[in-house]
Amino acid sequence: GESVGLHLPTLSVQEGDNSIINCAYSNSASDYFIWYKQESGKGPQFIIDIRSNMDKRQGQRVTVLLNKTVKHLSLQIAATQPGDSAVYFCAETPGGSYIPTFGRGTSLIVHP
Amino acid sequence: DTAVSQTPKYLVTQMGNDKSIKCEQNLGHDTMYWYKQDSKKFLKIMFSYNNKELIINETVPNRFSPKSPDKAHLNLHINSLELGDSAVYFCASSHQRDTRTDTQYFGPGTRLTVL
Numbered sequence: 001g002e003s004v005g006l007h008l009p010t011l012s013v014q015e016g017d018n019s020i021i022n023c024a025y026s027n028s029a030s031d032y033f034i035w036y037k038q039e040s041g042k043g044p045q046f047i048i049d050i051r052s053n054m055d056k057r058q059g060q061r062v063t064v065l066l067n068k069t070v071k072h073l074s075l076q077i078a079a080t081q082p083g084d085s086a087v088y089f090c091a092e093t094p095g096g097s098y099i100p101t102f103g104r105g106t107s108l109i110v111h112p
Numbered sequence: 113d114t115a116v117s118q119t120p121k122y123l124v125t126q127m128g129n130d131k132s133i134k135c136e137q138n139l140g141h142d143t144m145y146w147y148k149q150d151s152k153k154f155l156k157i158m159f160s161y162n163n164k165e166l167i168i169n170e171t172v173p174n175r176f177s178p179k180s181p182d183k184a185h186l187n188l189h190i191n192s193l194e195l196g197d198s199a200v201y202f203c204a205s206s207h208q209r210d211t212r213t214d215t216q217y218f219g220p221g222t223r224l225t226v227l
Contacts, residue, residue: 008153032212043116043202043218044155051212087153098210099145099168102155 008087010107019077021106023090028071030092034100035064035075038087047075047088077108085110115139116219118203124225125193132189133222135203143167144186145204145216146178155202161186162209190224198226 036044091100160168207214
């Protein structure tokens with residue numbers, strides 16, 4: 001299940017399940033969004049991106065959904081694997097800015 | 113064949129000391145960045161350089177001074193270290209400054225602990 005508290009939000013799933021990680025962004029002027037994966041002891045790694053003129057984009061086993069009306073972004077991971085265990089960050093880039101602003105991460109734990 | 117490398121990986125030091133973290137990228141990118149990640153995993157941009165020129169300088173104490181001797185290197189010098197400087201510092205690079213068209217590649221991080 002998913003828990004949100006003072007610590008990093010955590011999503012625990014079983015191997016093979018689909019995972020959905022949610023993100024609320026703050027700036028209605030943001031026109032570009034990225035999901036990053038950060039494994040323990042490593043730097044963030046680009047997974048997938050989406051521009052504001054789209055509402056869905058698919059990659060290999062991952063899908064990003066964008067709902068601009070409610071300023072919500074989600075990352076769906078199909079058939080989650082233990083190697084998907086990591087902290088996932090969404091980032092938004094406002095129009096006129098070059099640099100993404102990172103949101104609060106979500107820890108994904110995949111149980112074998 | 114590491115794309116973005118940082119040294120050292122771990123740095124433990126006393127309050128008041130001065131220390132440097134080095135970053136090198138072998139991707140031929142023009143833009144480099146320093147980020148700070150706190151204990152809650154919150155990741156915040158500190159500086160960005162494009163072709164050795166400072167283009168972003170967020171609200172960071174002036175005890176932090178970045179230096180870019182060439183396009184492939186961006187070092188971070190910190191004077192008079194404080195307890196609150198304890199964090200993981202990430203270097204990153206991208207081909208050009210607009211991350212809409214150019215992916216950022218992050219280094220492995222330097223964990224700084226100030227005692």
